[in-house]
Amino acid sequence: MSTASVSKGTVVPAPLPWSGLLALSTAAFTAVVTELLPAGLLPRMAPALGVSESRVGFLVTGYAVASFAAAIPVTALLRGLPRRPVLMGALLGFALSNVVVALSSSYGVTFAARLVAGVTGGTLWAMLAGYAARMVPAERRGRAIAVVLAGITLALSLGVPAGTALARLAGWRAAFGLLAGVAVLLVGWVRWRVPDFPGEERGTRVPLARVALLPGIPVILSVTFFLLLGHQVMYTYVAPFAAQAGFGRTDVVLLVFGASTVAGIWATGLLVDRRLRGTLLAALALCAAVMLALGRYAGAPAVLLVSAALWGVAFGGAPTLIQTALVDASGPAASDVATSLQTTVYNAGIAGGSLAGGVVLEGAGAGALPWTALPLMGLALTAVAVGRRHAFPPARLPYMRSGALPGPPYADVEDRSEDEESRRSC
Structure with missing residues (x-):
């Protein structure tokens, strides 16, 4: 069994799929550094783009607005597609955006590239937690999500300062180029270690x-x-x-x-x-x-x-x-x-x-x-x-159900029936 083993009446959880979860965590890290790095490079980017530092700051604002505007419609549009190709596409969007920023000397082109990054960022953030949840049994869901979202913390505490330091040593274009390279490598890592999950069938999608x-x-x-x-x-x-x-x-x-x-x-x-x-x-x-x-x-x-x-x-x-x-x-x-x-x-x-x-x-x-x-x-x-009844119950059940959805959350995990048999036998 892939989710648990039974020994003397005790269910022992299987190890977390660390490689796949760390790939998702690195995706979160890359997204946060991509979003915030211009804020640390205002004095360096402004002369190269021929604009004031405040307008370079708008590169962060543009990203956030695009992410805000795109998260719901793009997610709704793509919800029927297999999950891994969508995730890989979002990472390629980051790579493309950061390459354009690294090479561009036009503020308009740079701003457009940042809007693309914002759209892919909104798409990525809508996927990460759910992806982590589907990779593990429900009783380990919270820890898996914690591993993935740790990428945010590492980006804030290490990634942005490291990117700023690299810009001082090798120039701000090198920092964005490195981010693009990380995103490309991540595509391969995701393809290798992150499982694919089907999208939602049209007849079963909840509006x-x-x-x-x-x-x-x-x-x-x-x-x-x-x-x-x-x-x-x-x-x-x-x-x-x-x-x-x-x-x-x-x-x-x-x-x-x-x-x-x-x-x-x-x-x-x-x-x-x-x-x-x-x-x-x-x-x-x-x-x-x-x-x-x-x-x-x-x-x-x-x-x-x-x-x-x-x-x-x-x-x-x-x-x-x-x-x-x-x-x-x-x-x-x-x-x-x-x-x-x-x-x-x-x-x-x-x-x-x-x-x-x-x-x-x-x-x-x-x-x-x-x-x-x-x-x-x-x-x-x-x-x-x-919010004790539905949102934050005092105790989390091993397989929590959503009343509006057909069947249990883990209906798409092949070995779920085996895991339930193990639980009943205990």
Whole structure:
């Protein structure tokens, strides 16, 4: 049996398919570095493209807008196709975009290439968690998703700084060229180690509107939105807040935050399959407590650094917990569509939080930012606390079902019947 072995009445889970999961994690890493790298290269790219640094910053904005706009329609359009070719196509889209950016001296051409990258990014993010869920039995789903989403953490803490350092040594074009090469190699890795899964047959597809209204999905999307709103209000404007606290080293604050997210996602990987709801409640409560501490002790550098560390631990694991709950509620068969909805909500939260934080900063000053983020974190916490029935049940069943979908989530896994026989025999 591929999913478990039985010894003296005990079901022993099979090892995770590490090579395939790490390929998906590397895809997440590549997507995040591709999206954010221009932000670290503004002074170098601006002269080469003949534009101001602010317009180079729009290369990040364009990517995010394209990802926001494309996630739902492109996912809906491609949901009937086999999954692995779609994944490989998205990676080739990243390779093509980064090659064009590396070679272009025209701002217009570069911007168009970034829009292509944004579309492929929206497609990729809609697939990754569901893909990981389909590669493992349900009782290991959360850990598999944690492995894949760890690529985000590594990109933020290591990938973007490493790309910026490479640009200093070899030029910014070399950094984008290297990203293109990584994406091409990933296509081969995915073809070799990531299993293919069929797309959804037309007669069995759940309409997008029905997926959005599946029990638990609206609550999970609201948690995503309020968490990202509150997070971005504070995270986007860490620099002026740190300056007000008398600590001018924003890079140190962000380094502490980024390093702590690694600890957060590691802890989440240990707990997500056993205590998803409790771990998410603890993470959101810690986020709220951090905002309270920052609000009350805004002028203390020591409090700022400790709070950044705790904030990183709490926020680092939250996306994995929320994503796992989303796949549980939708079932892996509809997870791509559900995740496309979450991708849209996620980007809306980023945009709304950044906008709200900017308004607060101009009107009330940096000291008001934590007090703005706190009630938003509180709303996310409340949504999890009351969403016990469908979105965040106290205990996760070995095979959770989606009421709107025909059959169990793992109907397409060939050895599922063998695994259930093993469970009954125990």
